[in-house]
Amino acid sequence: MNHEKLTVDRWGDVIVSPGETKDVEVRFSESYSGMNLNIPIQIRRGIEPGPTIFITAAVHGDEINGTGAIRRLITEESIQLKKGNLILVPVVNVLGFERHSRYLPDRRDLNRSFPGSAKGSQTSRMARFVFEQIVSRSDFGIDLHTASVRKTNFPNVRADLSNPDLVKLTHAFGCPLTINDAGPEGSLRRSACDAGCPTFILEAGEVWKVESSVTEQSVRGLKNVFISLGMIDGEVEVPPYRTIIESTRWVRSDTAGFLQFHVAPGDFVSTGSPIVTTSSLLGQVRQVIESTEDGIILGMTTLPMTAPGEPVCHIGLINKGQSRMEKVVDQLPNEALQLRLRNDLSTSFNVTEVADFVEDPPDDVPEPSEDEIL
Known part of the structure; x- marks a missing residue:
């Protein structure tokens, strides 16, 4: 993807100019009563042109450690975007999030349904919406996850390291553990990579929790990526060791x-x-x-x-x-x-x-x- 050919300036009736930060709510479906169902998104634009990165969490609606990390990013005044654009999505699967559930109401797994279909199931339609509205605008993506229910994960990055861009991004992120894995069929990261938007995930912590040390690790890694791409000022924080797990x-x-x-x-x-x-x-x-x-x-x-x-x-x-x-x-x-x-x-x-x-x-x-x- 070439960020010069993509725009993040218009979200429905909302225009986001260079140097601005705006909150938008983008309609993805409607409820049984006909009410609009929206995903809340924050758009940040730097003054100068640069890459567009989407940061998503709660693709599985009960995995909210990433939600806490994105909310921390949103409230941190120290993050002054010089160049490029951020698409911050604290909760992708809002229907699962509302029900404290991994899945959507039709009991399908959103992270096995990408790139989705505009004429498919409820989950498939939501996957298509995310792909068209978020992935298609982005040059890179970072998707935040936790372990599944009744398990916990030590922070580890998972990426297809045959992609040189992902080698650079995951190295910059600075997680000690990187698992070389392309991801399952239908996952957001695999489908985004196939579409030309290199994307990796962080797995850390438990469901239904926002754990302070996981938030710290996540925000540190995200800022490291922004710094390495020249999007913000700062020094990359290096982990105590690095290893690639095959x-x-x-x-x-x-x-x-x-x-x-x-x-x-x-x-x-x-x-x-x-x-x-x-x-x-x-x-x-x-x-x-x-x-x-x-x-x-x-x-x-x-x-x-x-x-x-x-x-x-x-x-x-x-x-x-x-x-x-x-x-x-x-x-x-x-x-x-x-x-x-x-x-x-x-x-x-x-x-x-x-x-x-x-x-x-x-x-x-x-x-x-x-x-x-x-």
Whole structure:
């Protein structure tokens, strides 16, 4: 896309001139009663020409950590746009947001429906509206997400790194973890990339929450991108380390029981190191689940209990340099964002050393007796 051939100056009857910031509400559909349904958007234009970037959140209506980050951007007076344009959309899926739901009322997933159809389902029509009104005006996009329900994610960027523009943008964003992944069919980022608008996502935190450290990480990364493109003044904040993750693994439980974690989001693990212990309601140890790989904890369940086959932990595999990164993290001060994220994201569950929880962990998974109650 060439920003010189696109305009962000007219939104319905609203004209946004260079140097102006205006709030608009753009109609995308109507309710059963015939009332207009609108998406609130803030448009910021710099004095000088430059790239247009859309920042979206809550494409899944319950993932509102990104909403908090965009609202922080909107209220930060320090962000003075010199060049280019920002399209800030705190909530894309307003119908899901109103219902505290991931989905639209027709129970379809908006982030599997792009680029959509003007004659399709309710969700498909909304996807088409977003594509025509937001993506088509933009040179780049950043879409903010969280883990799905009952899970949390340590902040990680996901992008198709075969695209040189996305290599530059994600590097500038400054998240320590970048997963090389084009995204599923029908996702906003994949469809936008296919349409010539390089787009990546940030996955961080939990649904139904605006977590302060996640907001800080998100805003820091967004400002880094703006600075790197010359859109605002400032110095890019560099993360303590960077690594690209090419593949991930889910670790699943073989037994039912209550969970006692021994790691937190963002922790490094080695093959065979204990991740979580399962135990019965009466405290009998059932299984010590160990890491199947070397890597870093990307995500975890926030449920306190599990059943056989359920995922308990998501590991990002690190090909090289893990010991060096571990040393870097060990030397960080307690107030470092990396450590605050780790502590904040682990507040939904208990984290203890395995030795503090079970003195002699079983070697094999015990078979439950007929009268054992979990």
